[in-house]
Amino acid sequence: MARSMTLLTGDTSLPAHCPPFCLAPGVKRARPLILPFFPTPMYPFRPEQFGEAHITRQALRNDGAASGAAPRQAPSIPKEVVARREQPRYLDYRARMMTLDKDTDGGLAGLLEKVKEWADQAPGTESxxxxxxxxxxxxxxxxxxxxxxxxxxxxxxxxxxxxxxxxxxxxxxxxxxxxxxxxxxxxxxxxxxxxxxxxxxxxxxxxxxxxxxxxxxxxxxxxxxxxxxxxxxxxxxxYDLPRFSTERPRFGKLEILLLIREALKNTETYGPCRVVAIQRIIICLISFFTGVRPSTLGPSHKLYKTQGKYMRLEDVRIFTTGKPLQFRVILRTNAYKGHNGTVGQERRIVLNPVQNWYNLAFDVSFYIVMHLYSRHALKGVKDFDTLRHFKGSEIPIEDTMKRRPFLLAMDPGGRNLIEDEPIMATAVSSSYRTLCRNACLPSCGTYSTRRGVADYYNTAMGKSAAEIVLGHFQSGCLSSYVRGIEGIDMVGHALEELPEALSPNVKHALELHSIHSVAVTAIVVLFQSEQHSPLQNESEPEPKSKTGNEITNQITLTEAQMLEIETSPEMCELADAAAKALDAFKSLYENTKSQHSAGAKYDTIGQLHNFIKASDLRQGVDKETVDKLLKEAKDTAGALRKKRQQLRKNTLSAVRRSREENIATVEPGTFDERAKALQMLRSQDILALGPSATASDIRSRILQLRDEQLKEMKTLPEKERLARLASQEEEEEGDEGDEEVQKDPRLKNILSVIHAKSTAAAKRNAAPSDDDDDNEQTVSSTIDDVPFEECDPSQPSRKRHSKSSQPPLRLVVRDLSYQEHDETVPDDIIPCDDEQVRVALWNMLMAPVVVSQEIDKMAATRNKKVKGKPKEKDTYICEQCLLFKHDSVRSERLWRRDHLQRHLMGQSRAGDDLRQRLHHF
Incomplete structure (x- = not known):
């Protein structure tokens, strides 16, 4: 009686010995255990004390006491509710039941049996x-x-x-x-x-x-x-177990910059790998701007993958902004922690384009469009020109691809994407962790960027904004009435592109730990082994040190470490077993003769094919014995190889772990070196985006820009044109242009082709005249004299210019659309607007993909299958080698597909078209 009244009155107090936890661990506030209770008329009580919210008085009244009939146990439905059964919605409900009764085998009774069977198979609600x-x-x-x-x-x-x-x-x-x-x-x-x-x-x-x-x-x-x-x-x-959590890094803009460089570093010549790199950059930038968990980007469990709980292409909407190649992307995310059960949570994330061209490397909407373009998922967009001049307000997704995953799974090693296979949350974290490790950053997952986002919004906008961004606010009125994160310009906040700048105190708080960030530490570690490091003060320019794509965090084992692995007991045992198995197989043959050189020894498993060709099988040896011993030799050799790889991997991990511990113990570098590293990161000089823009692209782009300037000059009145030419002549006589380049941080952008790494010397050698034709001829002849073959940022300079040589041609982009006052552009700087920067970046990133797609369109050479010989793989021949005589020795070589891809990207020279003309052999 007391227990039942306690449950009815809502008294949820529990005994002192009851454990303060819910059955499901992880819940902070304890929940009392309330057992189901069904009231019976065995004892008197007053139901009017509890109202009629869930149970009526008629249901609690003992009807049998007055009428002598059995007591009523079910609640009675009020008459006004019964009168509604003739309304259309109830009539439709009854009609559907009758239709279901006719269409179902066995009617509703048969459906009841099936429902019982389905109920037994229904999974639990446990996560x-x-x-x-x-x-x-x-x-x-x-x-x-x-x-x-x-x-x-x-x-x-x-x-x-x-x-x-x-x-x-x-x-x-x-x-x-x-x-x-x-x-x-x-x-x-x-x-x-x-x-x-x-x-x-x-x-x-x-x-x-x-x-x-x-x-x-x-x-x-x-x-x-x-x-x-x-x-x-x-x-x-x-056991003195650690009671404190270790220090966890927080990633910001500088760390993401290193991850972008690392993602593009090794994908300059192979298209499928470049597509994977673009997706990795998308993952990094979405995490950087929004701070979402990896389980939002990909299913965190194989059950969620089976149930289809992940982002699809139908959740991506792309809008144009009225400016060329600037897009606004809205992502509909619906996979959040704690909301993968019966009722989910949906949030829309708005990703705006960057406003300043020097932040183009962080334009996540640009990368998303590039990712979908490479998958042919944009409806009505056949080529880049169509996308560039798209006039609609929204770029739709192909109807046949809307149900496909937004982010795809990757092949082992990240060599290609697997269509129709969503990336798992573990793969998101492992891919991110690999980028961090290769960039000499602490090996951590996307939670590092989530912590950085939380720290930023907590400092800049307060705790409430940080909770909304992270999704920690309580669901209720906020999720029903306000926009939430849709009302926050995350890209503008992260890149400081807001209409009104942050307050000085907030900036000071955000920059307080910049010089001690892990990104600065990574740069110092990468350069500290160089003899002529750019972080050191040098009075005279020294030979080129590692920069851009050449910087790497790869660790190689020493000869002593390799020898220690080979002489380990496990390796010796497996090596003896492999040698015995190989000798047993070789004993089946006789009269071994070398086809190439006298005295050749076939002592490795890779030489068995040549050994069989050069030997005769002994008489009386059956095929089963040969196959058995051959299998044993291959198995033992495979076990030896796997053990060697495992030991090398373990040794590399130990060396890397030791180095990370040393870095974590003592901060490397001097204060001046760390300050220079921070300045290098802020100017983005460390980023290199590859050699995919050829010299012909540079030449045609320069000529096009100069032609546009000349056409503009022709449209001006004569007096204004003469005044402008005279002002240009006066400016050419001084050095003010070079000083302006050094002062303007925007002119230190590194977008490869547009970067100031070109080594060719070029300068106007003729004074401008009033005649437009002569001026045009002067410009064209000057550009024709530029040695563009030496302008490739990825190729080492063949000539070292002395101090007395002409200044190098700086292919630096200048934002002509943003000028607070009249600014002059020096002659050795090529002005470009925002659209041209985006076009150049698109061409650089998509060049390997374009070449890969061209190879896929080719009709591969299929050699005829010869009986008794395995079919050879498809091969190709490079017509460019025959046409331009790049390599006389290898010009007629038949290339494998991936080898041809790298060969073509490495053979780009002046006069070659970006879309290499290929011919099947």
Whole structure:
């Protein structure tokens, strides 16, 4: 009676011994255990005390006491509700039931049987991640108990007596046998989480000998929960487990810049890899601007992948902005932590284009359009010119591709994308972690950018804005009435392109730790091994050091380390087994003769093909014996190779871990070196986007720009034209242009072709005249004399210019659309507007993709299959080598597809077209 009244009145107080946790771990606030209760008329009470919200007075009244009939147990429906059954919606509901009764096998009765079967197969509402953690704890517990008592039956593992006996032993083994990070002991939080999950398993599976569920009773009355908590605290003190979390890095703009460079570094010559690099940049930038978890970009569990809970192309909307190649992208994200169950959460993220051309490397909407363009997912866009001059307000997605994933899975090694296969959240984090490791940044996932976003918005806009961006605010009126993150210009905030600048105090707070950031540390580490580092003060220019694409964080093993691996006991044992298996196979042959040189030894598995050709099989040896011994030789050689790769990988990981620990212990570099590294990052001089813009592109672009200037001059009145030419002549006599270039940070952009890395010398050698034709001839002849073959930023300079030589031609972009006052452009600077910068970047990034698509269109050479010989792979021949005689030795070589791709991108010279003309052999 007291218990039932307690539940009805809403008194949710629990006994003191009840564990302060919910059955599902991870919930901060405890929830009382309320058991279902159905009231019966066995005792009197006053229902009017509780109102008619959920139960009517007629349902609680004992009708049988007055009429003598059986008491009514079901609530009665009011008459005014019954009168609504003749309304159209109820009539339609009844009509649909009648139709379903006719169309279903067995009618509604047959449907009822099917529903019962489906109900038995219905999965639970437990999170798959929670289920996996629970199963891992259960597995550890069972292994621990069976290790102590091997004869125990599996059915007795979860008896209350067994749990009471082995709980402390299990927690002790968790600390002793579980390996933490860096092969150290686990942290205190890990032990606490394991203990609470074990308590959850006890509540779910604990039984007595009679088969009754006694989990909650044992935890509360039996004191198991208090025992688990107390023993966890004892183990933390006994083994001195780490009680504090390690310092976690926060990534910002500088770190993302290094990741973009790393993503594009090794994909200059192979199209599929460049497509993968573009997707990796999209992942980095979306995480950088929005701070979403990796589970939002890809399914975090294989069950979510099966259920289709991930972003698709129909969730991407692309809008034009009225300016060429500037797009606004709206992403509809619907996969958030804690909202993958019955009711989900949807948020729309607006990604605006960057406003300043020197931030173009961070234009995530530009990369998204490029990604969809390479997948042929843009409806009505056949080529780049169509996209460039698109007049509509929205670029639609192809109807046949709307249900395909937005971000695709990658082949092993990141060589290509797998269509129709969504990328998993683990792959998102691992890909991000690989970029960080190669860029000499701390190896961490996308949560590093999420922490950086949270820190920025907490500093710049306050805690409430940070909670909205991270999705930590409570659902309610905010999600129903306000735009939320749709009202925040995330791109403008991250790149400082807001209409009104941040306050000086906020800027100071954001820049307080810039010189100690991990990006500055990465630059210092990358350059500290160079003899002539750009971070050091040099009075005289020295030979070129590593910059741009040549900078890498690759670690190679020394000869001593390689020798140690080869002489390890495991390798020696496998090497002996492989040598014996190979000798056993070679003993089946005789009369071995070398086809190439006398005395050749076929002592490796790769030479078996030539060995079989040069030998005769002994008489009496059957084919089964040959196949058996050959398989054993290949298997042992494969095991040796895998073991060697594993040991080398482990050694590399140990060396890398040791270096990271040294970096984390003492901050490398001097203050001046770190200051220069910070300046280098802010000017984006470290980014190099590849050699895919050829000299012919540079030449045609320069001529086009000069022609446009000349046409503009012709349209001016004569007096104004003469005045402008005279002012240009006066400006050419001074050096003010060079000083202006040094002062303007926008002129230090690094977009490869537009960057100031060109080494060719060019300068006007004729004074401008009033005759437009003569002026045009002077410009054209000057450009024709420029050695564009030496302008490729990726190729090392063949000539070292002395101090007395002419200044190099700086292919620097100048934003002509943004001028607060009349500014002059020096002669050695080629002015470009925002559109031309975007076109140049598009061509540079998409050149490997274009060449790859051209190769795919070719009819590959298919050699005729010869009986007894395996079919050879498709091969190609490069017509450019025959036409321009790039390589007389290899010009007629048949190339594999990936080799031809790299060959073509490496053979670009002046006069070659970007779309290489290919011919099948």
């Amino acid at each position: 798959p991640h929670l289920r996996d953690r629970r199963e891992r704890v259960m597995e550890k517990y069972e292994l621990s108990v069976l290790a102590v008592c091997p004869t125990m039956s599996v059915n007795d593992l979860w008896l209350d007596t067994t749990i009471h006996k082995y709980t402390t032993m299990f927690l002790h083994l968790v600390v002793q046998c579980t390996r933490g990070r860096k092969s150290e002991r686990i942290k205190a939080t890990t032990l606490l989480h394991t203990g609470r999950m074990f308590a959850y398993c006890i509540a779910k599976y604990c039984r007595n000998k009679d088969g009754e569920a006694t989990g909650m009773k044992e935890l509360c009355q039996g004191g198991l929960f208090r025992l688990i908590e107390n023993y966890d605290a004892f183990l933390i003190e006994k």
